[in-house]
Amino acid sequence: MALVNEHFLKLQSNYLFADIAKKVNAFRVTHPKEKIIRLGIGDVTQPLPEAVRKAMHEAVDELGSVESFRGYAPDQGYPFLIDAIIKHDYASRGVSIEPSEVFVSDGAKCDTGNIGDILRRDNTIGVTDPVYPVYIDTNVMAGRAGTFVDGKWSDVVYIPCTAENNFIPTLPDRHVDVLYLCYPNNPTGTTLTKDELRKWVDYALRNDVLIMYDAAYEAYIQDPDIPHSIYEIKGAKKVAIEFRSFSKTAGFTGVRCAYTVVPKELNGLSKDGPTVSLNSLWSRRTATKFNGTSYITQRAAEAVYSPEGKAQVKAMIDYYMTNARIMREALVGLGLQTYGGENAPYIWIKTPGGLSSWKFFDKLLYELKIVGTPGVGFGPSGEGYLRLTAFGDRDDTIEATRRLAAWL
Numbered sequence: 451m452a453l454v455n456e457h458f459l460k461l462q463s464n465y466l467f468a469d470i471a472k473k474v475n476a477f478r479v480t481h482p483k484e485k486i487i488r489l490g491i492g493d494v495t496q497p498l499p500e501a502v503r504k505a506m507h508e509a510v511d512e513l514g515s516v517e518s519f520r521g522y523a524p525d526q527g528y529p530f531l532i533d534a535i536i537k538h539d540y541a542s543r544g545v546s547i548e549p550s551e552v553f554v555s556d557g558a559k560c561d562t563g564n565i566g567d568i569l570r571r572d573n574t575i576g577v578t579d580p581v582y583p584v585y586i587d588t589n590v591m592a593g594r595a596g597t598f599v600d601g602k603w604s605d606v607v608y609i610p611c612t613a614e615n616n617f618i619p620t621l622p623d624r625h626v627d628v629l630y631l632c633y634p635n636n637p638t639g640t641t642l643t644k645d646e647l648r649k650w651v652d653y654a655l656r657n658d659v660l661i662m663y664d665a666a667y668e669a670y671i672q673d674p675d676i677p678h679s680i681y682e683i684k685g686a687k688k689v690a691i692e693f694r695s696f697s698k699t700a701g702f703t704g705v706r707c708a709y710t711v712v713p714k715e716l717n718g719l720s721k722d723g724p725t726v727s728l729n730s731l732w733s734r735r736t737a738t739k740f741n742g743t744s745y746i747t748q749r750a751a752e753a754v755y756s757p758e759g760k761a762q763v764k765a766m767i768d769y770y771m772t773n774a775r776i777m778r779e780a781l782v783g784l785g786l787q788t789y790g791g792e793n794a795p796y797i798w799i800k801t802p803g804g805l806s807s808w809k810f811f812d813k814l815l816y817e818l819k820i821v822g823t824p825g826v827g828f829g830p831s832g833e834g835y836l837r838l839t840a841f842g843d844r845d846d847t848i849e850a851t852r853r854l855a856a857w858l
């Protein structure tokens with residue numbers, strides 16, 4: 451009989467959202483007539499922009515004739531999309547990226563999880579806490595996390611981000627080899643200024659730390675002083691891999707398209723001493739395990755950068771950010787301590803009266819029929835908080851604030 455990867459057996463129960471789904475289903479069965487407002491899982495609700503749909507239709511037609519048919523896509527992505535990414539996401543911010551540094555994929559979840567393939571098992575991992583659970587669970591699967599004791603993995607360095615430190619992480623007191631940073635942050639909805647991010651890049655340069663920078667929500671940044679890319683900070687190309695996604699930017703959660711930037715300057719160490727290009731390792735890994743994002747999807751992503759696409763995407767982001775504003779203002783007005791929601795589609799609420807995250811979740815579900823996400827599901831420093839998303843429908847968002855006002 452085949453032996454299994456026993457690190458999988460250490461994973462804690464189900465994935466957070468599966469636990470929430472179970473609770474919501476149980477509520478639905480016992481309260482079939484109640485209208486539930488879902489502000490929990492971070493999925494979008496607005497339809498794909500018209501420019502994107504048009505590009506997809508055209509791509510489908512191209513595939514329908516012998517002359518323009520395309521089979522396997524290039525492993526790293528079609529040049530038309532990579533060029534658009536470089537021009538609009540980087541060159542426009544003064545960042546120089548080469549086409550061979552961009553890897554188009556089918557999702558930032560897969561990329562942030564799969565990137566561990568090119569790293570040795572015995573690297574020490576650091577995360578800001580609370581954290582997007584994928585970073586932790588994929589390192590548990592790889593055997594890098596140690597054992598789970600009192601809500602924490604013994605080999606993971608947790609960097610708390612709470613109201614006490616204004617959600618600004620402080621440099622860890624233990625060496626880490628790999629550090630995950632996610633800004634704008636899921637789940638707290640908070641951001642780092644250029645100066646704050648520079649502190650991390652300088653720290654990584656001084657201490658040979660590899661930063662995994664997840665910028666899946668950069669499109670939600672409103673404040674011009676907040677960096678969209680870690681490469682806006684000098685020296686970052688020597689220490690950071692950046693992950694981006696079209697999921698939240700342009701409603702691609704079901705379409706699936708993302709990309710990862712692995713700079714040529716970025717090196718790792720092999721056991722015997724010489725440095726190794728992480729770009730070449732990720733390129734090899736991609737060529738071996740991935741056969742490219744579909745042509746239709748890449749044409750759809752390219753359309754996000756067209757003038758019409760940009761205008762439609764902006765309107766969509768404005769819609770969600772208006773939801774965020776409506777919720778934030780209502781929650782603040784009700785006297786709840788509320789964070790985020792200004793440069794990110796997430797609102798992070800301190801639970802009232804010292805309730806635990808799950809108690810507050812249950813109260814919202816059973817008394818208000820609102821689904822949030824318990825903060826503790828994102829890590830120990832999330833205890834005592836709950837996340838609401840701005841990805842809901844406008845009427846639902848307003849109705850949720852009305853129910854909260856009546857309740858409090």
Ligand code: PLP
Nearest residue numbers: 557558559582636666695697708
């Ligand atoms: N990174 C963060 C921080 C996320 O919150 C999410 C989705 O919720 C992802 C990545 C996943 O992105 P994708 O849909 O591209 O897999």
